[in-house]
Amino acid sequence: MKIAFLLGSPDISGGTNVIFEHAVRLQAMGHEVSIITEYEVEPERCAWHPDALLLSWRTFVDSSDILFDYVLATWWQSVLSLARLRSCNFVYFVQSIESRFFPARNPELSELRDIDILAEWCENTYRYPLPIITEASWIQKYIFDRFNRDAQLAVNGIRKDLFKLDGPIAAVRKPGRLRVLVEGPLGVFFKNVEKTIALCLQAEVDEIWLLTSSVVFSYPGVTRCFSRIPINKTSEIYRSCDVLVKLSYVEGMFGPPLEMFHCGGTAIVYDVTGHEEFIEDGKNAIVVKKDNEYEVVSGLKKLMSDPVFLAALKIEAIKTAEKWPDWDKATKGFEEALFRCGSRTQELKTSFLEGHNSHFLAIRDNTFNGRSLERLTQRESAPITSSSLNFIQVYCDCGTGLMGELSDSYKSGKWSTCRVTQKGVSASVRVRIDPSVRIGIVCVRSIRIIGDSSGVVIAAWKSGDNWDDIHITGTAVCLRREPYPVLEAYGEDPQMVLPVVSIPEGDDALAIEVEVREMGFVQAFHQYSSIHEGKPKGIEVVKSIVRYLRSFGSRYI
Numbered sequence: 001m002k003i004a005f006l007l008g009s010p011d012i013s014g015g016t017n018v019i020f021e022h023a024v025r026l027q028a029m030g031h032e033v034s035i036i037t038e039y040e041v042e043p044e045r046c047a048w049h050p051d052a053l054l055l056s057w058r059t060f061v062d063s064s065d066i067l068f069d070y071v072l073a074t075w076w077q078s079v080l081s082l083a084r085l086r087s088c089n090f091v092y093f094v095q096s097i098e099s100r101f102f103p104a105r106n107p108e109l110s111e112l113r114d115i116d117i118l119a120e121w122c123e124n125t126y127r128y129p130l131p132i133i134t135e136a137s138w139i140q141k142y143i144f145d146r147f148n149r150d151a152q153l154a155v156n157g158i159r160k161d162l163f164k165l166d167g168p169i170a171a172v173r174k175p176g177r178l179r180v181l182v183e184g185p186l187g188v189f190f191k192n193v194e195k196t197i198a199l200c201l202q203a204e205v206d207e208i209w210l211l212t213s214s215v216v217f218s219y220p221g222v223t224r225c226f227s228r229i230p231i232n233k234t235s236e237i238y239r240s241c242d243v244l245v246k247l248s249y250v251e252g253m254f255g256p257p258l259e260m261f262h263c264g265g266t267a268i269v270y271d272v273t274g275h276e277e278f279i280e281d282g283k284n285a286i287v288v289k290k291d292n293e294y295e296v297v298s299g300l301k302k303l304m305s306d307p308v309f310l311a312a313l314k315i316e317a318i319k320t321a322e323k324w325p326d327w328d329k330a331t332k333g334f335e336e337a338l339f340r341c342g343s344r345t346q347e348l349k350t351s352f353l354e355g356h357n358s359h360f361l362a363i364r365d366n367t368f369n370g371r372s373l374e375r376l377t378q379r380e381s382a383p384i385t386s387s388s389l390n391f392i393q394v395y396c397d398c399g400t401g402l403m404g405e406l407s408d409s410y411k412s413g414k415w416s417t418c419r420v421t422q423k424g425v426s427a428s429v430r431v432r433i434d435p436s437v438r439i440g441i442v443c444v445r446s447i448r449i450i451g452d453s454s455g456v457v458i459a460a461w462k463s464g465d466n467w468d469d470i471h472i473t474g475t476a477v478c479l480r481r482e483p484y485p486v487l488e489a490y491g492e493d494p495q496m497v498l499p500v501v502s503i504p505e506g507d508d509a510l511a512i513e514v515e516v517r518e519m520g521f522v523q524a525f526h527q528y529s530s531i532h533e534g535k536p537k538g539i540e541v542v543k544s545i546v547r548y549l550r551s552f553g554s555r556y557i
Helices: 014-028 076-084 115-127 137-147 193-202 231-238 255-262 293-305 307-323 327-340 351-380 521-532 536-550
Strands: 002-006 032-037 056-059 067-073 086-094 132-134 179-183 207-212 224-227 243-246 266-270 286-288 389-397 406-411 416-423 428-434 440-451 457-461 471-480 486-497 509-519
Touching: 002 014, 002 076, 014 032, 014 255, 014 327, 067 076, 076 086, 076 115, 076 351, 086 115, 115 137, 115 351, 132 137, 132 327, 179 193, 193 207, 193 243, 193 293, 207 231, 231 255, 243 255, 243 293, 255 266, 255 307, 266 293, 266 307, 286 293, 293 307, 351 486, 389 416, 389 509, 406 416, 406 509, 428 440, 428 509, 440 521, 509 521
Parallel strands: 002 032, 002 067, 032 056, 067 086, 086 132, 179 207, 179 243, 207 224, 243 266, 266 286
Antiparallel strands: 389 406, 389 428, 416 509, 428 486, 440 457, 440 486, 440 509, 471 486
């Protein structure tokens, strides 16, 4: 069988590890297994998993002409990409209910004011007419209760050759001292790592170790920090600790506590979904209600003061581990679940997926547009002199796709200079600037790209220059380019794409400076009427504003 897994990122994560473990074993069982990504992946990015490079790595472009037997979406956004491939069967591998990964909506923050729309879009992917495989019984129940759909259950395995009682250790345990391990990435709200460390410090535990996929080499209060450790080395850290403190808010199949059980330790966890698969409070671990910080601290103090209780938890944890399947058995179950999801031998037309994509994207866009118009109405009815916080967003493309978003804030209604720094750039870079997150009029008076180390100005545009080499796209049209661009943002994603620039040798970071002013339509109308009255360019701007306002109704003018 030709089987393909869609992968968003090859970097260290529990979900990616599960995909690799199944893929490697399916290949060993005789299947042709491909990992499909948007862009080519540099081998060092997946070096943390020694067997990942044994798989066939492809991009969507490379795979467009291949007829697969099974293609698996592995995260919510990848469901929309299934229609880009040819397959006899499409399957949705659900490792968690990802709509729970989104933080709460906050209308005061641009990045969170519409987050609920994205969360609902994510939730709607479980409505797609795709067979589903999941790894935890609570997810199986959730999908049935909420969507009346039967999902195939294939539990994850454990690398019992790595996670075991005997083997190398990072440091010898010290009698009479409790060494706790905190695991997870920093800066991810639902992983709750920072709060976990703070509670361990509050309990005054003897030693705190941190195992993280984040690039950090120290953390306040942490005795030892282990960053981006290959999977075949993590068991050495588990075996060196007594207890894993894992206080995440969302989990799929709760892997790290199970790995700790196999290495002879116990755990303190929140009553997060998934813990009930193998954790029993007071028997093999301690389970605390979410956000009950007092009980977390009390549990840690009890483990420090009661070595008999600690030893009893560890003994039961080992018994639990012994009953859990290894990855060979788990992947056999996954293969059986995959076959139960369908056994078509003829190509399945993707038109039904494209139709569902269009349907759900239309719902999303209509909801976004409605929210945007609501904000526009509130803004245009506010006093002309009012000012509010806006954001500029910057993306860099070194030839392998857009790098992560950079942003800086500024006050609307007046000229402001925003600056961001992009690290890790290559010899040539294309920069995209999104100068506003609002519907309105946006003026950009200057742009500078500067070598962050050398201070050399690599490229610059200022008032009076020729701006014709900058492409205006997204939800924006250019009202004029002289003496500087004035844009009409008719949505919340206006974009300015700059020409490719060459980076001087020795500079691997760029500073991008943008001088910008953004206004509401009524504010811009008054601004241009008073400054440009009787002048053709000013009049044309005013006419454009009036035309746009009339499209929403005469209440604005």
